[in-house]
Amino acid sequence: MITTxxxxxxxxxxxxxxxxxxxxxxxxxxxxxxxxxxxxxTLLSVLAGFRKPSAGAVxxxxxxxxxxxxxxxxxxLIRDDGMVGDGTDNLRDVLDMAxxxxxxFDSGYAAELLDRFGLTxxxxxxxxxxxxxxxxxxxxxxxxRAPLTMFDEAHLGMDAANRQLFHDELLRDYLAHPxxxxxxxxxxxxxxxxxxxxxILHEGRLLLQSDLDxxxxxxxxxxxxxxxxxxxxxxxxxxxxxxxxxxxxVTVFGGLDDERRALAGRYxxxxxxxxxxxxxxxxxGGVP
Amino acid sequence: xxxxxxxxxxxxxxxxxxxxxxAGSYLLVAVILGVAVLVSGPASVxxxxxxxxxxxWLAVGYGYGAPALLATVVVHGRTRREFVAQHPVYQLVAAVxxxxxxxxxxxAEAALYSAAGWTQxxxxxxxFAAGDYPMIFLANVSMLSxxxxxxxxxxxxxxxxxxxxxxxxxxxxxxxxxxGAVHGFFSLPFAQQGLPMAVTLPAVAAGWVLxxxxxxxxxxxxxxxx
Numbered sequence: 001m002i003t004t005x006x007x008x009x010x011x012x013x014x015x016x017x018x019x020x021x022x023x024x025x026x027x028x029x030x031x032x033x034x035x036x037x038x039x040x041x042t043l044l045s046v047l048a049g050f051r052k053p054s055a056g057a058v059x060x061x062x063x064x065x066x067x068x069x070x071x072x073x074x075x076x077l078i079r080d081d082g083m084v085g086d087g088t089d090n091l092r093d094v095l096d097m098a099x100x101x102x103x104x105f106d107s108g109y110a111a112e113l114l115d116r117f118g119l120t121x122x123x124x125x126x127x128x129x130x131x132x133x134x135x136x137x138x139x140x141x142x143x144x145r146a147p148l149t150m151f152d153e154a155h156l157g158m159d160a161a162n163r164q165l166f167h168d169e170l171l172r173d174y175l176a177h178p179x180x181x182x183x184x185x186x187x188x189x190x191x192x193x194x195x196x197x198x199x200i201l202h203e204g205r206l207l208l209q210s211d212l213d214x215x216x217x218x219x220x221x222x223x224x225x226x227x228x229x230x231x232x233x234x235x236x237x238x239x240x241x242x243x244x245x246x247x248x249x250v251t252v253f254g255g256l257d258d259e260r261r262a263l264a265g266r267y268x269x270x271x272x273x274x275x276x277x278x279x280x281x282x283x284x285g286g287v288p
Numbered sequence: 289x290x291x292x293x294x295x296x297x298x299x300x301x302x303x304x305x306x307x308x309x310x311a312g313s314y315l316l317v318a319v320i321l322g323v324a325v326l327v328s329g330p331a332s333v334x335x336x337x338x339x340x341x342x343x344x345w346l347a348v349g350y351g352y353g354a355p356a357l358l359a360t361v362v363v364h365g366r367t368r369r370e371f372v373a374q375h376p377v378y379q380l381v382a383a384v385x386x387x388x389x390x391x392x393x394x395x396a397e398a399a400l401y402s403a404a405g406w407t408q409x410x411x412x413x414x415x416f417a418a419g420d421y422p423m424i425f426l427a428n429v430s431m432l433s434x435x436x437x438x439x440x441x442x443x444x445x446x447x448x449x450x451x452x453x454x455x456x457x458x459x460x461x462x463x464x465x466x467x468g469a470v471h472g473f474f475s476l477p478f479a480q481q482g483l484p485m486a487v488t489l490p491a492v493a494a495g496w497v498l499x500x501x502x503x504x505x506x507x508x509x510x511x512x513x514x
Contacts, residue, residue, distance in 0.1 A: 051507040073365040084363055086356050100297045101364040
């Protein structure tokens with residue numbers, strides 16, 4: 001689907017992306033994680049052809065992306081500013097424009113989504129609230145039906161109900177029309193259930209590319225009476241702790257061997273999957 | 289895939305809007321003329337010609353909005369190369385259509401003035417006289433096409449947010465003075481030669497080359513979320 005080789009982006013003396021080799025097979029949902037300034041937006045911008053790489057190449061189904069309409073017309077990037085048209089345009093104008101410019105744009109689906117997000121065609125883009133603008137941008141992104149659709153913090157300002165609607169619609173449309181999604185987000189726990197594979201960028205470098213399940217196996221959550229849990233995790237790498245009354249949940253990095261798992265069983269401790277966010281924080285250097 | 293999607297989009301949406309705005313503006317001019325005649329007596333100069341002095345700057349301002357269009361079409365999967373090829377074509381068509389409308393308004397005003405017994409005098413530096421409709425049309429096509437492409441080039445140059453933005457002001461100013469002179473907005477000798485298209489073609493070509501140079505690799509900026 002999309003590959004990069006030695007992809008590099010520099011802004012003057014600053015290197016935003018160090019030489020990056022990436023291979024993202026099609027028809028999957030990828031989660032792109034990284035701290036502020038990690039290079040996520042820059043990476044998505046070059047993948048979409050919004051920016052020319054300083055060095056290296058981006059190929060989409062084997063063809064270059066930058067200034068190649070055969071590629072760019074099949075890629076959609078919705079950015080965090082939510083601007084998909086001129087602020088003076090009403091939503092109907094923007095949707096009409098998208099339908100003229102994008103070969104696969106589904107106007108019927110856009111109209112359906114518009115209703116579900118509670119937006120009307122006569123509203124002016126520039127007059128929408130932050131959350132409404134994000135919702136409208138998501139409508140445009142999903143209805144583009146682009147084989148590679150990327151959302152860069154596209155949910156900014158949206159309330160919890162609309163974010164849930166976004167997730168539900170993305171999954172529903174993904175199953176009905178399989179294609180590749182890349183979701184860049186800081187709402188890791190909220191969006192990680194959507195991910196099939198996780199990419200973590202850190203300081204302009206690809207720190208990790210892993211299936212979600214494999215990532216989760218890199219840690220374990222241990223829940224039980226506080227004192228018992230403390231004794232059990234002694235000597236292990238603790239990523240986070242949460243206490244509720246006498247009960248404590250601790251996330252540890254690394255798998256548990258059979259002996260420890262048996263021990264957990266004897267002490268009636270509950271072992272569970274690790275929170276992706278805890279692993280992410282640990283892998284990217286921990287809490288400052 | 290449909291051919292020339294950017295030009296088709298602009299011709300089907302922006303051009304009708306511009307025609308409506310221009311027609312509405314001339315209706316306003318007619319109302320102002322009516323009031324002026326009631327207050328001051330018979331008209332002695334062409335109201336359309338006086339009002340037309342702002343067209344040059346309005347066209348520059350509209351062209352200056354090109355970066356927003358460029359960014360929008362790239363967001364919707366098109367390329368800068370397509371934009372640079374199709375946007376100037378739209379501008380030329382728009383210049384012809386708007387110039388035809390302007391010429392028609394001059395003719396309508398001439399008929400009105402003739403019926404009322406007034407004199408339709410033009411501004412002193414205009415390269416056309418009252419009733420010289422071919423030259424009125426050509427001069428306006430010339431002025432509009434130069435102003436639109438120059439505004440676009442300057443807008444995209446500034447959008448780049450690098451040294452090109454400041455440097456672009458020099459050739460942009462030259463092209464605007466050139467275009468203004470052709471239309472008689474400025475008093476320059478070559479504007480009186482009666483060959484507006486002869487100076488238009490190289491000016492538009494220069495504006496297009498400069499637009500291409502600025503736009504061909506321009507990165508899309510990200511607006512700061514509110």
